[in-house]
Amino acid sequence: MNSNTRMTRRAVLRNLGVVTGAILAFGASSPAATVAAPGRRAAKLRRSENTRKQIFRHVFKTPMVDTHEHLPDESQRLQRAGAGSPRCDDWALLLSHYLDSDLRTAGMSKVDLDRFLSPDVDPMEKWSLLEPWWPAVKNTGYAQAVRISMRELYGVENLSAMTVAKVQTAYDRLRKPGFYQEILRDHANLHSCQVNCLTGTPFRESTMPTLLMQDLSIVGMFAGPAFRQYAAPAGIEVKSLADWHRVIKWWFEKYGKYAVAVKSQNAYARNIDYARVPAEQAEPGFNKLLANERVSVEERKLVEDHLFWYAVDEATAHHLPVKLHTGYYAGQNGMPLSRLLHNAGSAADLCRLSPNTQFVFMHICYPHYEELLGLVKHYTNAHVDMCWSWIINPIAAKDYFKKHIVTAPANKLLPFGGDYIPVEPVLGHAVIARQGMAQALSELVEEGWLTASDAIDLIEPVLNGNAHRIFQLEKKTELLSRAAWGT
Numbered sequence: 278m279n280s281n282t283r284m285t286r287r288a289v290l291r292n293l294g295v296v297t298g299a300i301l302a303f304g305a306s307s308p309a310a311t312v313a314a315p316g317r318r319a320a321k322l323r324r325s326e327n328t329r330k331q332i333f334r335h336v337f338k339t340p341m342v343d344t345h346e347h348l349p350d351e352s353q354r355l356q357r358a359g360a361g362s363p364r365c366d367d368w369a370l371l372l373s374h375y376l377d378s379d380l381r382t383a384g385m386s387k388v389d390l391d392r393f394l395s396p397d398v399d400p401m402e403k404w405s406l407l408e409p410w411w412p413a414v415k416n417t418g419y420a421q422a423v424r425i426s427m428r429e430l431y432g433v434e435n436l437s438a439m440t441v442a443k444v445q446t447a448y449d450r451l452r453k454p455g456f457y458q459e460i461l462r463d464h465a466n467l468h469s470c471q472v473n474c475l476t477g478t479p480f481r482e483s484t485m486p487t488l489l490m491q492d493l494s495i496v497g498m499f500a501g502p503a504f505r506q507y508a509a510p511a512g513i514e515v516k517s518l519a520d521w522h523r524v525i526k527w528w529f530e531k532y533g534k535y536a537v538a539v540k541s542q543n544a545y546a547r548n549i550d551y552a553r554v555p556a557e558q559a560e561p562g563f564n565k566l567l568a569n570e571r572v573s574v575e576e577r578k579l580v581e582d583h584l585f586w587y588a589v590d591e592a593t594a595h596h597l598p599v600k601l602h603t604g605y606y607a608g609q610n611g612m613p614l615s616r617l618l619h620n621a622g623s624a625a626d627l628c629r630l631s632p633n634t635q636f637v638f639m640h641i642c643y644p645h646y647e648e649l650l651g652l653v654k655h656y657t658n659a660h661v662d663m664c665w666s667w668i669i670n671p672i673a674a675k676d677y678f679k680k681h682i683v684t685a686p687a688n689k690l691l692p693f694g695g696d697y698i699p700v701e702p703v704l705g706h707a708v709i710a711r712q713g714m715a716q717a718l719s720e721l722v723e724e725g726w727l728t729a730s731d732a733i734d735l736i737e738p739v740l741n742g743n744a745h746r747i748f749q750l751e752k753k754t755e756l757l758s759r760a761a762w763g764t
């Protein structure tokens with residue numbers, strides 16, 4: 278019996294404790310109440326409690342595919358190397374992504390946040406920086422993920438002045454070679470993660486290639502474009518749009534078979550309303566960008582739209598699903614909320630423009646998830662990835678999950694991605710997601726939408742099978758296990 282089984286049982290029991298407590302609060306499960314209640318009602322409640330237990334157990338013991346992370350390789354994390362890697366290497370790191378945003382929104386100053394995340398401040402002094410803001414943020418999904426991770430990994434129930442030393446000691450004890458495997462597989466019971474590398478390279482040759490599978494980032498192929506980043510590794514001097522096409526092709530030829538998907542987060546900069554633009558119309562703007570000259574908004578859009586489709590057509594030819602950010606923005610004080618409203622409508626246009634491309638729309642387009650549900654119900658080539666959503670708004674995510682099951686085909690749902698740079702909170706996020714899915718399925722049974730066996734039959738395919746099919750994980754695992762860069 279490994280630590281995974283231990284963790285799983287602990288988490289199940291804890292969650293069941295909540296459930297059983299809720300039923301007890303109604304007075305039906307206590308012996309006295311059972312006697313007092315009409316027999317049929319008591320029997321129904323007992324059945325419902327048993328079904329919940331069964332569903333929770335199944336959801337927690339089933340391995341899950343994690344379809345979106347930004348994790349650096351473990352060796353990078355241990356060396357604290359590379360952009361996107363943590364600033365500090367102490368317990369505050371667990372709060373650096375995404376809880377830092379809630380702290381800033383709550384009112385913490387940038388100066389204090391920078392000190393909190395600084396490698397030069399004593400970890401023992403950091404609690405006093407956090408303390409004024411902790412009551413305001415400690416119940417958000419971002420904080421709950423951190424708190425669950427501290428509970429499961431460090432054995433600390435409550436972060437406080439009294440427990441910071443214990444948290445720091447446990448942080449150091451865990452942060453050793455092999456801790457990615459321990460957290461992701463043994464504790465979180467994840468089959469594999471799909472990583473969108475943020476350290477500047479479009480595809481990372483991970484030393485853990487079958488645990489940290491990789492997306493090929495296409496955003497710099499069309500936005501910017503990121504000439505140096507993509508052209509230098511390809512060894513191609515870019516003097517024309519045709520040269521740039523060759524650069525794009527080089528990345529697909531070299532890494533297409535190893536990548537699980539392609540990914541773009543360009544929705545942080547504009548709407549995803551990419552029109553099919555012929556090369557001739559994009560070329561003048563492209564040449565200006567190449568010469569580092571100013572371009573108009575219209576010229577830039579022509580270039581981006583043309584190159585987006587050039588990259589997406591390559592992805593489609595290489596049987597790679599196209600993952601696109603939709604909805605909510607990370608960070609604070611920058612999100613143009615009105616732009617998000619158009620994401621789902623534009624996503625539908627993409628599905629129509631390229632029926633052979635498998636699109637994966639990420640983050641349930643939060644807060645516009647009803648629109649995305651309408652999209653995935655209607656389009657064969659649309660899929661929804663719930664990555665990040667369980668900690669943005671855990672109750673909305675549960676609501677989406679319930680509605681998806683009774684609205685759109687279940688084989689188009691990818692239920693989890695931690696979306697983290699630090700590895701520790703992935704566990705907390707996975708527990709929140711499993712708890713939300715188990716609650717959603719239990720409620721669907723209790724409300725009469727599903728039978729218990731219908732609910733249980735969905736667990737393996739949704740948590741595991743869908744991602745295996747959509748991203749060809751068996752084939753990719755086989756190829757990656759023989760990749761030259763694996764150890």
Ligand SMILES: [Zn+2]
Binds near residue numbers: 347473696
């Ligand atoms: Zn992400």
